[in-house]
Amino acid sequence: MTVMLRVDSLTKIYGNGSTEAGGVRGASFGAGAGEFLTLLGPSGCGKTTSLRCIAGLEEPSGGEIEINGRVVYSGARHIRVPTAARDVAMVFQSYAIWPHMTVYENVAFPLEARRLGNAEIRRRVESVLAMVGLSGMADRPAPFLSGGQQQRVALARAVIKDAPVLLLDEPLSNLDAKLREEMRAELRDLQRRIGTTAVYVTHDQEEALALSDRIVIMHAGSVVETGTPRQLYFAPRTSFAARFIGQADLWPCRIAGRGEDVITVEAPWGVVHSRCFPDDLGAALSLMIRPEHVEIAPATAPDGGASLTGTVARVTFSGRLAEYEIEVGGALIRAQGTTARLWEPGSKVRLRLPPDRCVIVNGGGEA
Amino acid sequence: MAPRSDGSLAAGLAPSASPGRRRWSSVVRWVPSLAIGAVLAYLVVVPIALMLLSSVRPGGFPLDPGLTLGHYASVYGDPGFPALLWATVEFGVGSSVVALAIGLGLAWLIERTDLPARGVVRVLILLPMATPPLLMAIAWAMLLSPRVGFINQILTDAFGLRTAPFNIYSMLGLIFVQGLAFVPTAYLILAPSFRNFDPSFEEAAMTSGAGTWRLIRRILLPVLWPSILSAAVFLLMVSLVVFDVPGTLGTPAHITVLSTRIYYLVSDSPGGIPLYGRVGALAALFLVLLLALASAYHRLTLQAQRYRTVTGKAFRPRAMRLGRARPAAILAVIAYFLLSVAAPVAALVWMSLMPYQTRISWPALRLATFDNYRDLFVNGRVVASVAHSAAIAVSTATAVTVLALLVSWLAVRLKVPGGRVLDALAFAPVAIPGVMIGVALVYVYLTLNGIVPIYGTIWIIVVAYVTQYLPFGSRTMSGVMLQLHPELEEAALTSGAGRVRILWRITLPLMWPAAAAVWIWVAAHALRELSSALMLQGRENSVVPTLLWDYWAGGEPTRAAAVGVGLTLTLVLILGLWQAASRRGTKFV
Numbered sequence: 001m002t003v004m005l006r007v008d009s010l011t012k013i014y015g016n017g018s019t020e021a022g023g024v025r026g027a028s029f030g031a032g033a034g035e036f037l038t039l040l041g042p043s044g045c046g047k048t049t050s051l052r053c054i055a056g057l058e059e060p061s062g063g064e065i066e067i068n069g070r071v072v073y074s075g076a077r078h079i080r081v082p083t084a085a086r087d088v089a090m091v092f093q094s095y096a097i098w099p100h101m102t103v104y105e106n107v108a109f110p111l112e113a114r115r116l117g118n119a120e121i122r123r124r125v126e127s128v129l130a131m132v133g134l135s136g137m138a139d140r141p142a143p144f145l146s147g148g149q150q151q152r153v154a155l156a157r158a159v160i161k162d163a164p165v166l167l168l169d170e171p172l173s174n175l176d177a178k179l180r181e182e183m184r185a186e187l188r189d190l191q192r193r194i195g196t197t198a199v200y201v202t203h204d205q206e207e208a209l210a211l212s213d214r215i216v217i218m219h220a221g222s223v224v225e226t227g228t229p230r231q232l233y234f235a236p237r238t239s240f241a242a243r244f245i246g247q248a249d250l251w252p253c254r255i256a257g258r259g260e261d262v263i264t265v266e267a268p269w270g271v272v273h274s275r276c277f278p279d280d281l282g283a284a285l286s287l288m289i290r291p292e293h294v295e296i297a298p299a300t301a302p303d304g305g306a307s308l309t310g311t312v313a314r315v316t317f318s319g320r321l322a323e324y325e326i327e328v329g330g331a332l333i334r335a336q337g338t339t340a341r342l343w344e345p346g347s348k349v350r351l352r353l354p355p356d357r358c359v360i361v362n363g364g365g366e367a
Numbered sequence: 368m369a370p371r372s373d374g375s376l377a378a379g380l381a382p383s384a385s386p387g388r389r390r391w392s393s394v395v396r397w398v399p400s401l402a403i404g405a406v407l408a409y410l411v412v413v414p415i416a417l418m419l420l421s422s423v424r425p426g427g428f429p430l431d432p433g434l435t436l437g438h439y440a441s442v443y444g445d446p447g448f449p450a451l452l453w454a455t456v457e458f459g460v461g462s463s464v465v466a467l468a469i470g471l472g473l474a475w476l477i478e479r480t481d482l483p484a485r486g487v488v489r490v491l492i493l494l495p496m497a498t499p500p501l502l503m504a505i506a507w508a509m510l511l512s513p514r515v516g517f518i519n520q521i522l523t524d525a526f527g528l529r530t531a532p533f534n535i536y537s538m539l540g541l542i543f544v545q546g547l548a549f550v551p552t553a554y555l556i557l558a559p560s561f562r563n564f565d566p567s568f569e570e571a572a573m574t575s576g577a578g579t580w581r582l583i584r585r586i587l588l589p590v591l592w593p594s595i596l597s598a599a600v601f602l603l604m605v606s607l608v609v610f611d612v613p614g615t616l617g618t619p620a621h622i623t624v625l626s627t628r629i630y631y632l633v634s635d636s637p638g639g640i641p642l643y644g645r646v647g648a649l650a651a652l653f654l655v656l657l658l659a660l661a662s663a664y665h666r667l668t669l670q671a672q673r674y675r676t677v678t679g680k681a682f683r684p685r686a687m688r689l690g691r692a693r694p695a696a697i698l699a700v701i702a703y704f705l706l707s708v709a710a711p712v713a714a715l716v717w718m719s720l721m722p723y724q725t726r727i728s729w730p731a732l733r734l735a736t737f738d739n740y741r742d743l744f745v746n747g748r749v750v751a752s753v754a755h756s757a758a759i760a761v762s763t764a765t766a767v768t769v770l771a772l773l774v775s776w777l778a779v780r781l782k783v784p785g786g787r788v789l790d791a792l793a794f795a796p797v798a799i800p801g802v803m804i805g806v807a808l809v810y811v812y813l814t815l816n817g818i819v820p821i822y823g824t825i826w827i828i829v830v831a832y833v834t835q836y837l838p839f840g841s842r843t844m845s846g847v848m849l850q851l852h853p854e855l856e857e858a859a860l861t862s863g864a865g866r867v868r869i870l871w872r873i874t875l876p877l878m879w880p881a882a883a884a885v886w887i888w889v890a891a892h893a894l895r896e897l898s899s900a901l902m903l904q905g906r907e908n909s910v911v912p913t914l915l916w917d918y919w920a921g922g923e924p925t926r927a928a929a930v931g932v933g934l935t936l937t938l939v940l941i942l943g944l945w946q947a948a949s950r951r952g953t954k955f956v
Contacts, residue, residue, distance in 0.1 A: 057857050083860040090861035096854035100876045109872070110862035154858075161862060 003066075004197040005031040005054070005165055010063035011075075012049050024049050025221040026063070031197050031214075033164070036188070038200045038208040040244070041218035047201045050218070051167050054199065055090050056083035068164045084113070089158035090167040093174070095150045097142045103129070103153055104138040110161040128160045131190065148179050155187070159194060166191070168200045172207065184210060205245050209233065217241050237278040239363030242288040249334050252364065253287040262355060269329035270308050272353050277360035284364045291323065293357035294335035299348035312347045326351060399777055400785040406770070407792040410834045414807030415654065415799065421810050422647025429814055438644035443652075455607060455624040458541055462612075463602035465546025469703060470553025471595070476696055478561035480687045488700060490946065492554055495707045497938035499895035500548040501912060502931045504615035505919050506711030507544045509718055509928075511535035517714060517727045536620035545612040547707050549605070553598055560594040597667035604660045608653065608800030610898035615919065625653055626802045626898065633806060633902060643810065650803050661797055712935065718928035739929035749930065752914040755825050756894055759910060763832040764890035768882050770833070771840030776874065779848040780856070793841035796834045804831050805902025823905030831899040836889045843888075847881040884948040891941040894934065 012024040024046040031037040039047035052058040053073070054065055062075035067088060072081040089110070098106055104125055111121045129135055132152040137145075145153065151171065158166055171187070172180045188211055191198045202208055208215050209229040217224045217232065217240070225232065225241040236242040239250055256271060257264035263274050267287050274287070299309055310328035322342055324335045326349060335351065343349060417429045422438050424431040442448065476482045477489050498506070510518045511533045519531035534540060564587070572586045610626040617627055629649060633641045689696050717727055720735045743749050774793045778786035796804070808831050812822040821827045855877065859869045897912040904913050911934055918927035 055857075055861050057860065083857075084863045084865055088861060090858070092854040092858055094852050094854045096852060096858035098855060098858075098873060098877070100879075109859065109864070112872075113859075113862055113864040113868060157858070157862065167861070 002033045003030055004033045004035070004068055005037075005199065006064075006066040007050065007054065008064040008066075010050060010053055010065065011061045012046070012053055012058060013061045022046065022049065023221050024053070024060075027218065027221065027223050029216045029223055029226060031165075031199060033197055034195050036191055036198045036200065036211060036213045038202060038212040038215045039218055040202060040205060040208040040215050041224075042244070043203055045218040046221040047203075047218050048169055051090075051169055051199060051201050054165075055088055055167055056081065056086050087163050088165045088167055089161040089163040091154045091158045091169065091171045093170045095154040095171075095174070097145070097150050097153050099141075099143050101142055102138065103134065103140050103142065103145070106142060106153055107156045107160055110157065124160060128156045131159070131193075132156045133186075147175055148183065151175060151183060155190070159190070159196075164197060166196045166198045168198060170202055171200075173202070173204070180207075187211070209245070215245075217244060219244075234357075235276050235359060236288065236361055239286045239288070239361045242286070242359070242361045246290055247292070247334075248288050248290050250286040250288050250361070251331075253285055253360070255281075255285070263360060265358070265360060269331040269333065272308075272358050273355040274358040274360050275355040276358065278362060280362070281360070282362040284362070286361050286363060288359040288361050289333070289353060290357065291334040291336040293354065294333065295352035295354070296324070296326075296335055296337055296341075296343060297350045297352060299350050301350050303350075308351045308353070310349060310351060312343045312345050312349060315343065315345055317342075397784055399781075400783045400789060403770075403773055403777060403789055404785060404792065407774070407789060407837075410830070410837070411792055411795050411799075414804065414811050414834070417810040417814060418647045418803070418807040419651060419654075420647075421643055422651055424644060427642060427644030427647070429810055438648040439651075442645050442648045451623055451625065451628055454538070454622055457538060458545070458613060458622075458624050459603055459607040461538070461542035462545035462549060462606045463599060465542060466549030466553045466602055467595070467599055469546070469550045470557055470598070472699070473550070473554050473703065474557040474561045476700065478558055479564075480689050480696070482689065482693075482696055482700070491704065491708075493551055493942060493946070494704075494939070495548065496551050496891075497935050497942055498708070498711060499897070499912065499934070499938075500545065500609065500611035501615060501895075501897050501915060502715065502935065503548050503711055504544050504612045505915070505924070505927060505931060506714045507535050507540070508616060509714040509924065510710060511540065515724060515726070517717075520726050536616055538620070538622055540620070541612055541616050541622065544616065545606060545609065548612065549602055550703070550707060552605075553602060556598040556601060557594060560591050564590065593667055597664055600660055600664045600667060604657060604664060604797070605800075607660075608657070608802065610800075610802050610901070614898075614901075614916075625649070626800060629802050629806060630898075630901065633809075641809075643806075646806050647810075650806065654799070654803070657799070661795075665794075712932075715928045715931050715935070718925055719932050721925050724924055739925050740933075742926065743929060743933060748909065749914065752909045752911050755908060756911040759825050759828050759832065760890040760893040762829045763836065763893040764886045766829070766833045767836045767840040767889045768886045770837060771844040771885060772878060772882060774841050775844035775848045776870075779845050780853070780874070790841065790845065794838045797838035799834070801831075801835055801896060801898035802902055804834050805899035808899075808903060823907055825908045825910075827903050828900050828908055828910065831903060832889075832893045832896060835896070835899060836892060840885045840889060843885050844878070844881060847878060851877055880948060884945060887941055887945040887948055891938055891945065894941070895938060
C-alpha cells in the first residue's frame with residue numbers, strides 16, 4: 001500500500017502551551033492509499049487541530065506533513081504549502097454550505113476555482129450529485145436544505161475535487177441518531193467506491209469502530225495507540241485505549257507467573273490467566289475485562305480451570321440484555337448476559353474468564 | 368469539539384516561504400495594517416492632536432509659536448464655568464433618564480407582554496429616527512413656545528389663562544425634547560436583551576416558588592442589568608455633547624451647555640475672530656470625560672455579552688399577561704407616539720402650509736398654500752443644499768462601508784498584526800462629539816490648506832461624517848463578520864480557491880446585506896447631521912440641516928417647516944429601506 005499521508009512529530013502549541021490550552025504535541029501517524037483512518041479521542045485531545053494542520057488551516061509549530069508524496073509542511077525545512085495548493089478536500093463539522101448559492105453553485109465551486117469549462121463542470125456536478133443522491137436538487141438554494149441534505153452537499157463539494165485525501169471533521173455530529181447511522185453507511189460506501197484516502201475525526205468510538213480501517217487514539221495532544229478496530233477492542237495495549245473503546249473494568253494487577261504465551265496475574269479479587277498482553281510490559285499494569293466477555297454459569301457447574309465463584313449483587317434489566325454486578329472476593333465485577341438466562345440478586349454463580357479475553361494493558365487503573 | 372481558529376484564513380493563505388522569503392513575508396503581513404492604520408490615524412488621531420496642540424498655543428493655531436496655559440486658565444477660571452458644567456450635566460443626565468425610562472417601558476411592553484399589535488409597534492418605534500433632533504426641537508418650539516406655541520394658544524384660549532402653561536425654552540423643555548429624541552436609541556439597545564431572555568430562567572425561578580416581584584428583583588433585573596447600564600452610559604455619552612436641541616431651544620432660554628458654548632466661541636465670538644485656543648482647552652476636558660465613559664461602555668457591553676442568553680435553541684419568549692392594566696398600557700404607547708411623532712409632524716405640516724406663522728384654527732385653513740413647497744424646487748439655495756446633502760450622503764456612506772468592511776476583515780478574519788489597534792481606532796470616534804470633530808477638522812484643514820484645499824467645501828464635511836460614523840460601521844461589520852462561521856471561508860480554501868476569489872465569491876456576498884444596511888444607515892444619518900456641518904459651514908457647502916437651521920434662526924419658520932417635512936419624508940423612505948436590508952442581513956448568519 002502506498003503512503004498517501006504522513007504526519008511526523010506534528011506539534012501545535014496554543015497560548016501558554018499548557019495541556020489545558022489544547023494543541024498537539026508530537027503526534028505521528030500515516031494513512032495508505034484508499035485507507036479509512038480515524039482520529040479518535042475526547043474533546044481537546046488535538047484531533048481536530050491535527051486535521052486542520054493537514055488541511056493547512058492552522059500553521060503547526062513544528063513537525064512535518066506529507067500528502068501524496070509531497071511535503072506540504074516542514075518546520076525544519078521552512079516549507080509551507082498554502083491550503084489551496086494541497087491535495088486535500090474537506091468536509092466541515094458545520095457543513096459550511098454557502099447560503100448565498102444554490103446546491104449546484106456550492107458543488108461546482110472547487111471546479112470553478114480550478115477554472116474548468118462550464119460544460120465540463122456541469123457534467124461532473126451532475127454525476128457527483130447523483131452519487132450522493134441529490135439528483136434534481138441542483139437549483140435549490142442552500143438555505144432550503146434539511147440537515148441530511150446539507151451533509152450530502154458538503155460531501156459532494158469535497159468529493160468533486162477528486163483530491164487523493166479527504167478530510168472529515170466530525171461530519172455526522174450534527175445529525176440525529178437515525179440519520180447518522182444511515183449516513184455512516186453511505187459515507188463508507190462512497191469512500192470505497194471512489195477509492196480516496198479518508199481521514200476522519202470523531203469523539204464517537206462506535207462511529208470509529210464501524211467506519212475505520214485503522215483508528216488513531218489521541219489524548220492530550222499525543223497519539224496513545226494506533227490499530228484496527230478489532231485490535232483496539234480485543235487487544236488494547238494501554239489503559240486509556242481500553243477505557244475509551246467499549247466498556248471495560250480495569251483492575252490493578254501483578255504478574256504472578258509467566259509461561260510461554262500465558263501470564264498468570266493476581267488481581268485484587270483472585271488469580272487469572274491472560275493470553276493477551278503487550279510485548280512491552282511496563283511497571284504499572286492493569287487487567288482489563290469487558291463485561292460482555294465474562295461468562296456466567298451456575299455455581300454447580302464444573303470448575304474447568306479459569307473460573308471464580310461469586311454472588312450476584314445487582315441486576316440491571318434492559319430487555320435484550322441484563323447487566324450484573326457480581327461480588328467476588330470483596331470486589332464487584334461487571335458482567336453482561338443475554339436474557340435467555342436471567343440471574344436474580346443473591347444467586348451464587350461461577351464466572352468464566354477466558355484467558356484470551358483477560359487483557360493486560362500498560363498503565364494504572366485510574367482514568 | 369469546537370473548531371478553534373487562530374486566523375486560519377491567514378494561515379491558509381500565507382505563501383510558502385524559504386527562510387529569506389519568510390522574513391520578507393512577515394514584513395508583507397504588516398502592509399495592510401499599516402495602510403489602513405494610517406488612514407484611520409489621519410481621520411481620528413490627527414484632528415484630536417492638532418486640537419490639543421492649538422489649546423496650548425497663544426494664537427490658538429497648531430503651527431503658531433509659543434506655549435501657554437492661558438486658554439485653560441481663561442476657560443476654567445471663567446466665573447460662568449461652574450454654571451456651564453452644571454447645565455451640561457443636568458441636561459445630559461435628565462434627558463438620559465427620560466429616554467431610559469420610556470425606552471425600558473416600551474421594550475418591556477413590546478417584547479415581554481401581550482400588548483396588542485406588538486409587531487406594528489415594533490416597526491413604528493423607529494419612526495422618530497426620521498425626525499432628526501433639530502426638527503423635533505423646531506416642532507416643539509412651534510407647539511410649546513410661550514407666545515406663539517399652538518398648544519399654549521389652545522390652552523390659554525380654552526381656559527382663559529393669563530400666561531402660557533408651558534414653556535419649551537427652559538431646562539425642563541430641553542430635557543423633554545432631547546429625552547423623546549433618544550427613545551428609539553434606548554429601545555434599540557435594550558430590546559434585544561429583553562427579547563433574548565431565556566424563558567427557562569423565569570420558569571426555573573417560578574418552579575423554585577418565586578412570586579412575580581421576587582422574579583423581577585432577583586432574576587430579571589440582575590440579568591438585564593448590564594445592558595440597562597450600558598444603555599445608560601451610551602445615552603449619557605451622547606447627551607453630554609449633542610448640539611441640536613440645546614442649540615435650537617437653549618439660546619432663547621439663555622441655557623448654555625458645552626456644545627453650544629463651543630459653537631458660539633467659534634461663530635459668534637465677541638472679537639469676531641474664532642477663539643480656537645479656548646475651544647481646544649474646553650474640548651480637552653470633555654475628551655477626557657468621554658474617553659472614560661467610552662471605556663466604561665466598552666467594558667459594560669462585554670459584560671452584557673457574557674450574560675447573553677441566546678442558546679441557539681428556538682424558544683418563544685414568555686409573554687406576561689397585562690390583564691386589567693392593558694388599556695393603560697395601550698394608552699401609554701399611544702401617548703408616546705402622539706408626543707414623539709404625531710404632534711411634532713402635525714405642527715410642521717401645518718406651519719409648512721402657511722404663508723406666515725399662523726395659529727391653528729379653521730379660518731386659517733383658508734390661507735393654506737403650497738408656496739413653501741414650490742419654493743423648495745425653485746430656490747437656488749435649497750436646490751444647492753439638497754445636491755450637497757445628496758453628494759455628501761452617498762460619498763460618506765460609501766467610504767464608511769468600505770473602510771468598515773476592510774477593518775473588520777483585517778481585524779476579525781485575517782487577524783493581521785495590529786488588528787486590535789485598527790479596531791480600537793475605528794471605534795474611538797464614538798467618544799468624539801460632532802461639534803468637536805467639526806472644530807478639530809477646522810484646525811486640520813486650515814493648517815493643511817496648501818496641501819489639501821478642502822476647507823469650506825463639501826469634502827471637509829464628508830471627512831467629518833466618515834470619522835463620526837465609522838464606529839457604527841465597524842461595530843456592525845465586525846459583529847456580522849464574527850457571526851459568519853469561519854468554516855464558510857475555510858471550505859473555500861480547501862476547495863482550492865485563492866484569496867481574491869474567496870473575498871469576491873464568498874466573503875463579500877455574505878457580507879453584502881450587512882454592508883447595504885450600514886450604507887443606508889450612514890446615508891440617512893449624514894442627511895440629518897447638523898452639528899459638525901454647522902462648524903464647517905462655508906459659503907459653498909451648505910447642506911439641508913444647516914439650511915433648516917438658517918431658516919429657523921433667521922425667523923422663517925414656514926420655510927423651515929417645508930424643508931423639514933421634505934427631509935422627514937426622505938428619511939422615512941430611507942429608514943424603510945434600512946429595515947428591509949437589516950432583515951436580509953441576518954438571514955445568513
